[in-house]
Amino acid sequence: MAAALTIENIRRVPKVLLHDHLDGGLRAGTVVELADAVGYADLPTRDPEELAGWFLGAAHSGSLVRYLETFGHTVAVMQTRESLVRVAREAAEDLAADGVVYAEIRFAPELHTERGMDLDTVVQAVLEGFALGPSSITVRCLLTAMRHAARSQEIAELAVRYRDDGVVGFDIAGAEKGFPPTRHLDAFDYVRQQNAHVTIHAGEAFGLPSIWEALQFCGADRLGHGVRIVDDISFTDGVPQLGRLAAWVRDQRVPLEMCPTSNVHTGAAPSLAEHPIGLLRDLRFRVTVNTDNRLMSGCSMSSEMAALVDTFGWGWEDLRWLTINAMKSAFVHFDRRLRIIDEIVKPGYEAVMSSA
Template identity: 90%
Template sequence: MAALTPENIRRAPKVLLHDHLDGGLRAGTVIDLADAVGYDALPSRDPEELAGWFLGAAHSGSLVRYLETFGHTVAVMQTREALTRVAREAAEDLAADGVVYAEIRFAPELHVELGLDLDAVVQAVLEGFAAGPPSITVRCLLTAMRHQARSREIAELAVRYRDEGVVGFDIAGAEKGFPPTRHLDAFEFVRQQNAHVTIHAGEAFGLPSIWEALQICGADRLGHGVRIVDDIVMRDGVPQLGRLAAWVRDMRIPLEMCPTSNVHTGAATSLAEHPIGLLRDLRFRVTVNTDNRLMSGCSMTSEMTALVETFDWGWADLRWLTTNAMKSAFVHFDRRLSIIDEIIKPGYDRLTREWQ
């Protein structure tokens, strides 16, 4: 069996469901694009220093502070060329990290400051994904900002491009004070069109946000969902699930968990205390994700490596998590099955047969 080293984990096929386009730029690309549009507010013009600044600013324990770092990346993603480049590089970077299927999300409404319309934004990003390596399948989630009032418009955009690479609709942004039910008409529209919904919920706010996302807004998946642990209590060392937690597990609701990011935003106090360990033991539909690769200085390989080291997980655990994610993807069932049978299973079989 291959040793669980970062090098071998990088070779393992991976599936990524929760990754923000504007949170995963290469630091050098941020500088290049800033030059192209005349943006002069970057805290550093050295790629290594800039990457360090993003990580330091993001690792604040506050979701609101974490979100402030996106002001710089969004500012340089305002042209068709910039959006296409960032999308293509995202596909390249993920493929190099062993990711075979990814759903990358972004908020089109944030990229219209220099005159692009929403359709042009989506088209530019899809063009970039299509130019990525053939070893990875990249699909797109369109996100509406929960503190704004354009969610129905973005939902219609997601449905309009559903056959061209957009596989779902999402809302994101500061959770507290902006419940998902403010955007109920958008969610109802998407579901009536037989399209998919994932909602950022249970990251910086608790069970009411999760309950609304699932039982009123009809989310197919939960973005983060870490606070579902608030509905699990320990009695004599035995976990007891409340009604909401039991429903989430019984219905196999996928949890798009982002451990490193959750520590950075304060959603978890440390990796060792992250609920993913307990939720995996209880057989929730757990998936592992990066959230924002630039801000959190992470990759799928580093996330998996850290979880292996923290929870003493093995290849079987990584395979289980990867299969969970592919089962939970918004691409059609036949494509999900083919990736599991033809890529994921053979990839992990090879790793578990090797001797180091």
Template identity: 90%
Template sequence: MAAALTPENIRTAPKVLLHDHLDGGLRAGTVVDLADAAGYAKLPTRDAEELAGWFLGAAHSGSLERYLETFGHTVAVMQTRESLVRVAREAAEDLAADGVVYAEIRFAPELHVEQGLDLDNVVQAVLEGFAAGPSSITVRCLLTAMRHAARSREIAELAVRYRDAGVVGFDIAGAEKGFPPTRHLDAFEYVRQQNAHVTIHAGEAFGLPSIWEAIQWCGADRLGHGVRIVDDITMDRHGTPQLGRLAAYVRDMRIPLEMCPTSNVHTGAATSLADHPIRLLRDLRFRVTVNTDNRLMSGCTMSSECQALVDTFDWGWTDLRWLTINAMKSAFVPFDQRLALIDEIIKPGYEKLLSP
């Protein structure tokens, strides 16, 4: 008989996280500490518990733009080498404690140079913090360029420069509307020419054109969110799903979807968890993965995301195992490392839960 799907058992299950923002996952207490050290006086409260509640409330506005405003506070206190090392180390510690065995954490180096650090200093500090984390988790890094800015080629070159030190890919993020990924074609072409990996925030706050550009123009290996791919799926009169050409291509090519259910509800990309397209996309066997996006802003963990899906869709251990293996297959580390984690950690971990 399988182990009960309790929060504690779900926490012990091996999990894989592909979409998690460093500046969206700080401990609230750390934000307060770093603000005090930096003399940053703009926090809405200096009480850690109240601050965590404030972040969650601001994030739950249903607007991606309002959601993104909260990062002004976290980024403001992540401007020194010491703060970046601490935040990165604590991220690794928190994820490991939550049962995550592999994580790719992303951040935008260009946002952390306001007090004298250069881009290399920023990346080195974050990688140092990850390396200081627990041995039970493998943490790799994705470097993000801001889609409204003009430093994407520079960040792409940075990602390639540190590819052997723990950086496994390149990303763009920020408001989708008005800032299509094709504005950064030179960066994407450079990364691909260097045989490096690309994931692009697409299909979260904007629809199919954003996804199409990310894949067909920019060569995205994965889609950050990709929720709006459901707009290319219709139901015929018998209730049978019919895939449009773009949705069919995404499924046929096994392009991973980095879905973040709680965050998607908070930003308005999905109206509710029950209405989130992850259920339909899982049933249709898209390469679905489950992620946290911003653990501080959305008040979530990988375990709470899994628990919410279990409770909402009546999913079981086999569903969680399928999602986890999907994610590990889609990671940007070499194939042999992916296979080792699947065969030596993920499958045995779920076997224990399925047959305790």
């Protein structure tokens, strides 16, 4: 007899996280302490509980642009080597405490150089922090370039340079509309020529053209969010009909890094009940569940899974399927992926599925 699908039991099972932003997952108390340490005086409040509520309220605006504005505060306190080490270590600790056994955490090195650090120092500090985390979690990182900036080639070269030290891929992020991924083709070409991995924020605030360009021009291995792929699915007498792009994404098993709570907050989905993850799971797309920004959206992997259970009536089999999807889609080497699936994920789910 399976254990009850409570958030406490969900926290017990092993989870895999592919889409989590370092500057979106700080502890509110850490933001306050780091702000005091560096003399940053622009926080809306210095009470950690109130600050957490402010971030959640500001993020829940229905606008991706407004959502992204909240990062001004977290990035401002992540401008020293010591702060980056601390934030990275705490991220690993918090995820491990939530039962995450493998995580790929992304950040944009170019955003952390305002106080004189160079890009290499930024990456080295974050990797050091991850290494100080608990042994129960494997943490790797993705280096993100900003869509509106012109440093993507530098960041791509940085990702390749640290590929043997914990960096497993390259990403671009930021406002989609007006900043297509094709502006950064040189960087994507370089990464692929170096046999490295690419994930791209696409299909969150902009539609099918963003997804198409990310896949067919930029060679993305995974889609960050990919929510708008649902726009290429129609219904005839209640039967779903996949358009050519949606069919290609499913046929090629392109992983979708979906972040349900965040997608509602940014307006990418009208509500959790109307989030396309339910339909896409039923149609057997390569769906994964992620947090995106734990501070801004007030969420964890366990709360995301619990919300999906409540909304769609999913069971342990569904959660296991999603977790294995994520581990299969990770950018770490195949032998590590297989070992985590066979030795950690499957036994972990078997334990809760066979105990009252």
